[in-house]
Amino acid sequence: MVDKTLELFDCGHRACGGCGAALSARLVTKAAGTNTIIVSSTGCMEVFSTPYPETAWKVPWIHSLFENASAVASGIEASLKKQGRNEKVVIMAGDGATFDIGMICISGAFERGHDFTYICYDNEAYMNTGIQRSGATPYDASTTTSPAGKCSFGNKRPKKDIPQILAAHGAPYIATASVAYPADLMQKVEKAINTRGPCYVQIHAPCCTGWGFEGEQTIAVAKLAIETGLWVNYEMVEGKVVKAKKVVRKPVEEYLKTQKRFRHLFKPTRQDAEIAVIQAMADRNAEKYAIDIKLKKE
Amino acid sequence: MALAVGCRARPGKSRDNKTGSWRVFKPVFDREKCTKCGLCMTLCPEGCIHETEEEFVAPDYTYCKGCGICAEECPGEGIKMILEEK
Structure with a gap:
C-alpha cells in the first residue's frame, strides 16, 4: 500500500484555478506513490507543471514529444527490467497525444506488452494551444477548429472509443474514471499500476477555460457527465466490462447547458434535433454498459 | 539563465511561484460547520488545503488560486468565498 497522504504534485503549478x-x-x-517514474508527453499538463526551471512533480519525471511518450516509457521499462529494478512506469498524457498524435507509438507499446500504465487525462480538446478539436472532442462541441455558426453545429464526429481500441490490443486492465469520484x-x-502488462486509465478532466464554465463548477460538471450517461465510469479486465457505475439518468441538456461550448444548441434558437442526437448517444452508452438504475414504480 | 544538464529541475521547485496572487475570491473556512470530512483537501487542484495544528483544515493562502471548488463541494456549506481586497 502506498501512503496516500503524500502530496507528490506540488503547489505553485500554473494551471487555471479549478483545473x-x-x-x-x-x-x-x-x-502511484513515490516508487514511480512519470513520462509526460507535450500538452497542457506538461506546460503548466514544468516551466523551466520550476517543476511541480516530486517524483522522477521526463518529458517526451507529443507522439512518443509510450516509446520513451517502453525504453525506461525495458532498462529497469534489465537492471532488476522495480520502479513503476506511468505515462501521463492528454487526449490529443493519446487519441491523435501518439496512436502509433501507443499501439506499438501495447502490442509489445511492456509493463507500464498509460493514463490519459481527457479534457476533450487541445487546450494548451488554444482549444483545437481532437479525436476526443464530443459531438457538437464548438472549438476553435470546429466553430459553431450558421453552417455548423461544431464538431461533426463523435468521440473516439480508445478504451475499446486498446482492449483489442489485449490490454489486461482498462478503466475509465472521473475527477468527480x-x-x-x-x-x-x-489497480492498473499493480497489474502486469500495459494498462490504460482514461480520466475525465473538465477544463473550465476550454469548455466555458466557472472554475468552481469543475466537479459538478464532471458529475453531470456521468449522471447524464455521456461519460461512463467502467472497468475492463481482459477485454470484458466487469463493472460500470450505475446512475439514475438525467436528460443530456442538463450537462450541455452548463458549458459555453454547447451554447449554440440553446441560443439563439433551441436545436431539438441536435440535442436528440446527443441524447441518443447517451442512451446507447446506457444500453451498452447497462448503467441505468431501474426505479420501482410507486 | 544557465541550463542544467538534461534541463533538470529540483523536485517541487514550483513552490517558488506563489500563485496566491492570482486570487480574486478568498475561501474562508467556518470552524463551527466543519466536520473534517476531508473532501476539500481531496478535491483541491492545488493540494494546498491541509490540516492545521489546531486540528482544523485551512488553505495555504500563498498558493490558493481561489477557484472555489472547496466552497462549492463542501457538504456542510462551511466554506464561503469572499471578495478579497488587496
Missing part, C-alpha cells in the same frame, strides 16, 4: 487536469495529476501521483479514480490507478 481538472491538475486535480487528476494530484490524485494519480497520490495513488476521487476515491474510485485512485483505486483504479492503483
